[in-house]
Amino acid sequence: MNGWAGTILKVDLTSGRIWRETLPAEILHAYLGGRGLGVRLMRGFHSLDPFAPEIPLIFAAGPLCGTSAPTSARLAVVSRSPLTGTICDCPVGGRFAWSMKSAGVDALFIIGASSRPVVLRVAGDSAELVPADTLWGKTIPETFDSLADAGSVAAIGPAGENGVLFASIMMDGGDGGGRGGLGAVMGYKRLKAVVVNGARTVPIADHERLENACQDVMRLFRASPVIFGELGIAEYGTPALVDLIRQRRMVPTENFRRTYFAGSCNYSGPAIRREYQPQRDGCYGCPIQCLKRTPLGEQLPEYDAISHFGALNAISDLSSIVRATTICNELGLDAISAGATLSAWGEGRGRFLTADELPGLLADIGYRRGDGELLSLGSRRVAEQLGTPGLSMSVKSLELPAYDPRGAYGMALAYCTSNRGGCHLRAYPLSHEILRKPVATDRFSFSGKARIIKIAEDSNAAVDSLMACTFAFLGATLEEYAEILSAVTGMEYSPQTLRETGERIYLTERFYNCDNGFTVADDHLPERFYSEPGSSGDGIEVPAIDRARFDEELQKYYRIRGLTSEGTFPYPGFLGRQP
Amino acid sequence: MMDQISKYTNKLVADHSALRDRIAFAAQDDTLLTTGEPERARLAGDVLGRLDALALVAARPALPFAEFLVRRISSGESCIIPRDTETRTFLHDIPFLRRSDYEAGGPELLARLLGNRKGVIVEGVGIVAVGAVTVEQAYINYSSVFHAAFVKYLQDLLADGFLIPGEPAAFDDFRNGWLRPLTADGLVFRTGPLVEPAAILSEVATVGRYTVERGLVDSFFGNISCRSDDTIYISQTAASLDELDGCIDPVPFAPTSTTGITASSELAAHRRIYETGDARVILHGHPKFSVVMSMQCDREECGITDCWRDCPYVRYLGGTPVVAGEIGAGGLAKRVPPVIGESGRALVYGHGVFTTGRRDFAEAFRAMVEVENWCRNEYFRRLAERTKRQAPPA
Numbered sequence: 001m002n003g004w005a006g007t008i009l010k011v012d013l014t015s016g017r018i019w020r021e022t023l024p025a026e027i028l029h030a031y032l033g034g035r036g037l038g039v040r041l042m043r044g045f046h047s048l049d050p051f052a053p054e055i056p057l058i059f060a061a062g063p064l065c066g067t068s069a070p071t072s073a074r075l076a077v078v079s080r081s082p083l084t085g086t087i088c089d090c091p092v093g094g095r096f097a098w099s100m101k102s103a104g105v106d107a108l109f110i111i112g113a114s115s116r117p118v119v120l121r122v123a124g125d126s127a128e129l130v131p132a133d134t135l136w137g138k139t140i141p142e143t144f145d146s147l148a149d150a151g152s153v154a155a156i157g158p159a160g161e162n163g164v165l166f167a168s169i170m171m172d173g174g175d176g177g178g179r180g181g182l183g184a185v186m187g188y189k190r191l192k193a194v195v196v197n198g199a200r201t202v203p204i205a206d207h208e209r210l211e212n213a214c215q216d217v218m219r220l221f222r223a224s225p226v227i228f229g230e231l232g233i234a235e236y237g238t239p240a241l242v243d244l245i246r247q248r249r250m251v252p253t254e255n256f257r258r259t260y261f262a263g264s265c266n267y268s269g270p271a272i273r274r275e276y277q278p279q280r281d282g283c284y285g286c287p288i289q290c291l292k293r294t295p296l297g298e299q300l301p302e303y304d305a306i307s308h309f310g311a312l313n314a315i316s317d318l319s320s321i322v323r324a325t326t327i328c329n330e331l332g333l334d335a336i337s338a339g340a341t342l343s344a345w346g347e348g349r350g351r352f353l354t355a356d357e358l359p360g361l362l363a364d365i366g367y368r369r370g371d372g373e374l375l376s377l378g379s380r381r382v383a384e385q386l387g388t389p390g391l392s393m394s395v396k397s398l399e400l401p402a403y404d405p406r407g408a409y410g411m412a413l414a415y416c417t418s419n420r421g422g423c424h425l426r427a428y429p430l431s432h433e434i435l436r437k438p439v440a441t442d443r444f445s446f447s448g449k450a451r452i453i454k455i456a457e458d459s460n461a462a463v464d465s466l467m468a469c470t471f472a473f474l475g476a477t478l479e480e481y482a483e484i485l486s487a488v489t490g491m492e493y494s495p496q497t498l499r500e501t502g503e504r505i506y507l508t509e510r511f512y513n514c515d516n517g518f519t520v521a522d523d524h525l526p527e528r529f530y531s532e533p534g535s536s537g538d539g540i541e542v543p544a545i546d547r548a549r550f551d552e553e554l555q556k557y558y559r560i561r562g563l564t565s566e567g568t569f570p571y572p573g574f575l576g577r578q579p
Numbered sequence: 580m581m582d583q584i585s586k587y588t589n590k591l592v593a594d595h596s597a598l599r600d601r602i603a604f605a606a607q608d609d610t611l612l613t614t615g616e617p618e619r620a621r622l623a624g625d626v627l628g629r630l631d632a633l634a635l636v637a638a639r640p641a642l643p644f645a646e647f648l649v650r651r652i653s654s655g656e657s658c659i660i661p662r663d664t665e666t667r668t669f670l671h672d673i674p675f676l677r678r679s680d681y682e683a684g685g686p687e688l689l690a691r692l693l694g695n696r697k698g699v700i701v702e703g704v705g706i707v708a709v710g711a712v713t714v715e716q717a718y719i720n721y722s723s724v725f726h727a728a729f730v731k732y733l734q735d736l737l738a739d740g741f742l743i744p745g746e747p748a749a750f751d752d753f754r755n756g757w758l759r760p761l762t763a764d765g766l767v768f769r770t771g772p773l774v775e776p777a778a779i780l781s782e783v784a785t786v787g788r789y790t791v792e793r794g795l796v797d798s799f800f801g802n803i804s805c806r807s808d809d810t811i812y813i814s815q816t817a818a819s820l821d822e823l824d825g826c827i828d829p830v831p832f833a834p835t836s837t838t839g840i841t842a843s844s845e846l847a848a849h850r851r852i853y854e855t856g857d858a859r860v861i862l863h864g865h866p867k868f869s870v871v872m873s874m875q876c877d878r879e880e881c882g883i884t885d886c887w888r889d890c891p892y893v894r895y896l897g898g899t900p901v902v903a904g905e906i907g908a909g910g911l912a913k914r915v916p917p918v919i920g921e922s923g924r925a926l927v928y929g930h931g932v933f934t935t936g937r938r939d940f941a942e943a944f945r946a947m948v949e950v951e952n953w954c955r956n957e958y959f960r961r962l963a964e965r966t967k968r969q970a971p972p973a
């Protein structure tokens with residue numbers, strides 16, 4: 001088999017059994033890998049409680065991982081989210097995916113729960129569970145350091161061990177790992193870390209064809225102002241967006257009470273550059289290298305983290321924000337949910353945090369002590385316990401990222417139709433509503449957005465299953481990646497077949513959610529966005545979202561998806577008809 | 580969406596790329612709608628209904644070049660491979676369907692092709708192009724295929740002459756009917772140097788419109804800027820030159836803000852031209868004869884194959900320097916600034932023209948007209964020479 005390893009490594013932490021199985025070729029072709037494969041493998045497990053021992057925790061790479069395909073050294077961690085109750089996949093970068101593929105497996109499928117802390121070590125064809133009592137309680141950098149000799153590491157920090165509902169899983173050399181609290185799922189299994197290493201290479205069907213297609217992609221990257229432009233993310237990282245989103249007056253500020261934060265100029269891309277002289281870093285082999293580190297190796301925050309510890313909490317002090325991000329990376333916290341939970345709490349008690357309070361409170365969350373005990377549950381549960389449920393700025397309990405939906409209506413819809421809750425990456429409407437790619441759409445209009453969002457969700461589900469990076473598609477398109485996939489696997493794929501695959505993956509996720517009781521009632525924004533306007537100014541009017549128009553577009557979306565007006569499936573046998 | 584469709588129908592007519600009574604659009608959100616010439620509208624609907632895309636245009640081009648390209652190609656081929664940079668970068672190759680294949684495969688086959696590519700040439704129908712996200716995108720893709728076919732056909736004529744009956748007559752119609760004299764006469768430009776932001780924004784938008792109205796460039800491709808003391812005002816990426824109101828980014832020379840992340844992909848080239856010379860304004864577009872002529876290289880026994888990217892030489896066309904270089908961060912930002920200073924004009928291999936004005940847009944606009952007119956005349960001169968050597972096709 002070309003591209004895929006064709007093998008999955010299964011681990012039962014309860015019994016300690018570890019074994020390899022062959023992955024059926026038709027499953028790989030139909031779900032590609034990464035998110036798609038993980039979602040398919042969740043079938044039958046999708047209604048388990050996220051903290052039930054039997055729930056699988058899946059690490060799945062894509063067929064392009066291990067090849068020269070740009071931005072493809074990523075993987076998806078898939079399970080059911082304890083924060084949202086939805087199916088959840090987290091695309092993450094770093095070296096881990098590459099190393100896992102080198103060990104000859106497309107995916108790890110981990111069930112059960114160990115009675116004591118363990119590390120799963122995979123070295124080539126062998127794999128073992130190693131007691132890790134001494135690692136339990138260690139921060140993520142400490143864990144990486146002590147395991148680095150054995151290979152690439154995916155680990156949880158204290159937050160995951162302690163069951164923080166938005167705990168993340170971090171990969172060494174990678175981006176801040178993931179939303180939805182899958183770190184807590186790993187913690188419940190008492191799996192501190194996975195270390196992988198191997199020496200296998202990925203067989204490629206047609207090297208010359210791959211080389212040509214990669215060149216096409218690189219040419220498009222170079223033609224893209226957002227990717228390789230002098231103000232783009234290769235230069236400044238995602239904080240390149242800070243100035244732009246402020247200028248568009250859609251910066252979530254003070255728990256989304258306002259949409260403009262003058263203080264954001266303190267932590268803009270150029271401000272970070274002045275302050276830290278950042279160096280480029282990023283996923284293994286990625287030409288873009290959008291992560292930035294200080295010369296001492298400290299990872300600098302990405303856009304959403306910086307904006308949520310900044311504007312959302314009315315904090316403009318850059319060093320405090322960087323420190324907050326570092327704590328999240330050390331303890332294994334999703335910075336977006338952390339920032340948004342703190343801001344909801346701040347608004348609820350009538351006072352936002354000061355910059356000085358931020359680091360200590362984040363540590364309290366990670367260790368679930370003091371106020372951190374409550375805050376570790378995420379904004380929805382916090383706001384409910386405060387008696388002000390409307391203050392949780394989340395969809396399906398997943399805290400919204402740093403783009404105010406009143407400033408982009410496709411984004412508003414996409415937050416609600418995302419299968420893992422309020423996330424901008426599933427349909428990435430930022431691309432056309434703000435960044436003008438492939439063409440600009442009117443951000444203050446719902447016209448056409450239902451279908452645009454549907455198409456983008458399908459495309460991105462395919463992208464997340466190839467495990468290429470969302471940012472790559474600000475330059476390249478599925479045309480070039482279909483060509484790459486065909487060259488690697490020796491099977492013919494087209495953009496249209498990839499979108500169809502993406503649709504299958506998307507609908508499978510939706511079906512799981514519906515099976516677990518999600519309906520139209522969950523596809524809604526917090527009330528605030530329908531009733532309070534944003535911060536107009538500079539000739540930009542930011543009204544509240546017209547609820548009737550939103551509902552109309554949501555219903556169009558359901559019709560395009562073939563769903564009922566309740567957002568559910570008109571027939572029960574959907575899964576049975578899928579490969 | 581109907582307003583969008585009528586807007587882009589009018590654009591196709593105004594830029595002389597499609598025949599008014601042979602244009603049809605289809606668009607869909609939760610329902611499918613079609614409009615325009617009935618036969619093509621039916622086809623547009625049949626195809627779009629099979630695709631996951633928002634809009635589709637099917638129209639007969641105002642020139643038969645795409646059709647001629649198909650008929651000139653040997654029977655085994657299924658796509659044309661243009662050599663201009665824009666098409667190489669964004670469209671790769673352009674598939675076509677011969678009449679017999681289309682009659683056999685119908686909308687099903689056409690949908691399959693459009694599932695892979697942004698536009699397809701269909702013999703007897705014209706150009707069919709799809710917009711995944713907007714009606715505008717379908718128009719842009721149509722326009723790209725039209726541009727690519729135009730350039731490729733003119734290149735092929737220089738290489739191989741007329742090959743099939745009807746070509747010389749059609750070409751005469753093109754030359755004497757479709758082509759309009761290119762001139763800056765009658766246009767009003769603000770006298771520079773421009774310093775007020777409001778004046779700059781309005782002049783950039785006005786001049787952008789001029790370039791399209793005068794047929795110098797296609798609406799969607801190209802960029803334009805004007806500098807003040809500390810800021811470059813530049814058209815945004817994916818902006819139409821004739822609709823720049825609200826689509827101009829102020830980018831400070833000092834690295835103080837990244838709001839210009841949405842600026843044209845050629846921002847780096849513009850910046851370097853300003854930094855290394857005395858230009859106040861820059862105009863960049865893809866006038867068709869300039870693109871064609873930039874690829875006519877007389878160098879013999881040259882080992883370079885990817886000339887558009889790798890050619891290190893500076894050639895001259897009518898006094899205008901020609902350099903190679905990819906779009907964006909790829910290369911033209913390095914190669915254009917050193918050669919544009921003296922004459923205020925430069926050609927980029929297989930891509931287009933940059934011109935500058937030391938004071939205002941009058942100079943830059945006239946320079947671009949002159950470059951394109953020179954290339955136009957030179958093209959016809961060379962073609963006459965080429966066709967003199969050949970007997971007309973029967």
Ligand SMILES: [Zn+2]
Nearest residue numbers: 801864930931
């Ligand atoms: Zn250009």
